Amino acid sequence: MILGKCPYCKDGTIEARDKEVNGKKVKLYVCTNASWKTEDGEMFELTQDSSCSFKIWQNSLSRYGKWLSYQDIRELLKEKSLEVELLSKKYGKKLYYNKHITLNLEYGVSVLWD
Numbered sequence: 001m002i003l004g005k006c007p008y009c010k011d012g013t014i015e016a017r018d019k020e021v022n023g024k025k026v027k028l029y030v031c032t033n034a035s036w037k038t039e040d041g042e043m044f045e046l047t048q049d050s051s052c053s054f055k056i057w058q059n060s061l062s063r064y065g066k067w068l069s070y071q072d073i074r075e076l077l078k079e080k081s082l083e084v085e086l087l088s089k090k091y092g093k094k095l096y097y098n099k100h101i102t103l104n105l106e107y108g109v110s111v112l113w114d
């Protein structure tokens, strides 16, 4: 399934691939120009003919209670930023707050804290 154009290369598109990390099924949203020789958990080694390395883990914001859906990725690729609801556990209380996230070549997505 194609979710949008890759923001970091000319002709790549972002597709969803099924992965398993530590026994858990996780989607990896990844550029079609990226492929890996070895996969060991979240460690990857790119093949020589990969011209792009962009990827977003579905669970990259899971510590904030947020899993990135297909719809989130579509919006994010189109608009370059997306408002999401993140969870913070402070003093034993659950607090939700809205933050914008943007694309990040190294980490997939990053949260704009201010």
Ligand SMILES: [Zn+2]
Pocket: 006, 007, 008, 009, 010, 012, 013, 031, 032, 033, 052, 053, 054
């Ligand atoms: Zn790409």
